Amino acid sequence: MDAYNAVSFAGIFILAAFAWLLSAERKVVNWRVIFWGIGLQFLFAFFIFVLPVGTKLFLLVNRVVVTMLQSASAGTRFVFGVLAIPPGTTSETGETSLGSILAFQGLSTIIFFAALVGALYYLGVMPFFVRLFARVFTKLMRVSGAEALCVSSEIFVGVESSLVIRPHLAEMTRSELVTILTAGMSTIASTVLAVYVFFLQQQIPTIAGHLVSASFLAAPATLVISKLLMPETGTPRTLGLDVKPQYEKEDNLILAIINGSWNGLRLLGGIITLLLAFLGILALLDLALGWCGGYLNSWFGWTQEWSFRALLSYVFYPFALVIGIPPADALSIAKVIGERVVATEVASYQDLARLLAQGALVHPRSGLIASYALCGFAHVASLAIFVGGIGALAPSRYKDLSRLAFRALLAATLVGLMTGAVAGTFFTGSSILLGR
Numbered sequence: 001m002d003a004y005n006a007v008s009f010a011g012i013f014i015l016a017a018f019a020w021l022l023s024a025e026r027k028v029v030n031w032r033v034i035f036w037g038i039g040l041q042f043l044f045a046f047f048i049f050v051l052p053v054g055t056k057l058f059l060l061v062n063r064v065v066v067t068m069l070q071s072a073s074a075g076t077r078f079v080f081g082v083l084a085i086p087p088g089t090t091s092e093t094g095e096t097s098l099g100s101i102l103a104f105q106g107l108s109t110i111i112f113f114a115a116l117v118g119a120l121y122y123l124g125v126m127p128f129f130v131r132l133f134a135r136v137f138t139k140l141m142r143v144s145g146a147e148a149l150c151v152s153s154e155i156f157v158g159v160e161s162s163l164v165i166r167p168h169l170a171e172m173t174r175s176e177l178v179t180i181l182t183a184g185m186s187t188i189a190s191t192v193l194a195v196y197v198f199f200l201q202q203q204i205p206t207i208a209g210h211l212v213s214a215s216f217l218a219a220p221a222t223l224v225i226s227k228l229l230m231p232e233t234g235t236p237r238t239l240g241l242d243v244k245p246q247y248e249k250e251d252n253l254i255l256a257i258i259n260g261s262w263n264g265l266r267l268l269g270g271i272i273t274l275l276l277a278f279l280g281i282l283a284l285l286d287l288a289l290g291w292c293g294g295y296l297n298s299w300f301g302w303t304q305e306w307s308f309r310a311l312l313s314y315v316f317y318p319f320a321l322v323i324g325i326p327p328a329d330a331l332s333i334a335k336v337i338g339e340r341v342v343a344t345e346v347a348s349y350q351d352l353a354r355l356l357a358q359g360a361l362v363h364p365r366s367g368l369i370a371s372y373a374l375c376g377f378a379h380v381a382s383l384a385i386f387v388g389g390i391g392a393l394a395p396s397r398y399k400d401l402s403r404l405a406f407r408a409l410l411a412a413t414l415v416g417l418m419t420g421a422v423a424g425t426f427f428t429g430s431s432i433l434l435g436r
Helices: 003-021 031-049 052-084 109-122 125-141 145-154 159-171 174-186 190-200 207-229 253-300 308-322 327-357 364-373 380-393 395-426
Strands: none
Touching: 003 031, 003 207, 003 308, 003 395, 031 052, 031 125, 031 207, 031 395, 052 109, 052 190, 052 207, 109 125, 109 190, 109 253, 125 145, 125 207, 145 159, 145 174, 145 207, 159 174, 159 380, 159 395, 174 207, 174 380, 174 395, 190 207, 190 327, 207 364, 207 395, 253 308, 253 327, 308 327, 308 395, 327 364, 327 380, 327 395, 364 395, 380 395
16 A cells, blocks of 8 residues: 555545534434445455455456447447447448547437336346345444435436335435435436446546446445434434335336336436536636636736636645545546536546546546546536435425535535545556556
8 A cells, every 4th residue: 555545545534524524413423324334335345456356346347338338339320320439439331430429429328228227127136236235234334224225226226216215205304315315416327327438438448347336335435424414313214124115117128128218318318408508607607707817817917727617626626635636636636526516427527538538647546536536426417406306206305305405415525535535545556446
């Protein structure tokens, strides 16, 4: 373990302490959740990155995801032709890529993965793993069965995870609601994993395995951070109970694939809409700050960059250092982590891929840690999506959800940073972590 590994290790506990400082009730600390939440992250990371059998499993998962992506591209290439060919590659017929076109090359794979998830739910594969992880969290951390089930479901799917606990939402405590919102924004859905792999696969060939690992690490981290920011002061109705998921099973496999595809299409439309809206707003903010900053530069002789991204980079700069990013790369990584808050993780992953492709990062650990830290929906747009989605299932909790939303966004951001710190702790320059 070198100095940066030690910094990342310390960063895990510094982030937990920071969450406690911002706690709604600092006198209430559930040490069992903290111990098992951090312990499970270490156990999982040790298994994947240190033990040979775990490394083999990691590489297998990476190959499976990459193979599925190649299968997904068959449909997009048939429908969109040359527009779907990734940059730097050629098709079987010798056609050359026209460059990076996100809507056709990356986002369209969401439909394939949504259909696949629908099929896996029908076949009982997803419910089995969701209940397995829920039981582990419930027994070890002694949290409510409903929130454990939702957190476990978020490892695999997105906002629809709230459906599995729909009967319990109206009676949940404020602490449980924060956990549910945090889980939605701190993990990624398997349907959008393909997009991030598409961005980073050339720079980090094993990125698929890393993003799957990040999603698993985020689940226990979610319980740690959310319970520190909003400790449980009530008595959840499902405390320590094994809760069964509530979902409607399709009549047959074909119908499950069809409905999954339609869900993917709606998700695709939502992502494109959010990117168009929030990237435009961010550009407008940059113009306003640039205009004001230009006058300040001229008055005081400064050469400071004035943009909303630059402002956020200074906010997240100390956090980048805390999770083990070397100082030479800290400002660049802080910028991509900070812009996710307003521009979504899709734009941040694009910018991270650009930094890696240009060789702008000095240390190889920086890009890898950032890929973990960005792995989640911790941004303003998804906050509105999750509050609206969960509120629609439990209208009586709209007021509570809206009041707790920004605390959950803070929690989700800290969860991403914590998973990045865990990855940084185990970074040794080995082939699996470097992605070679």
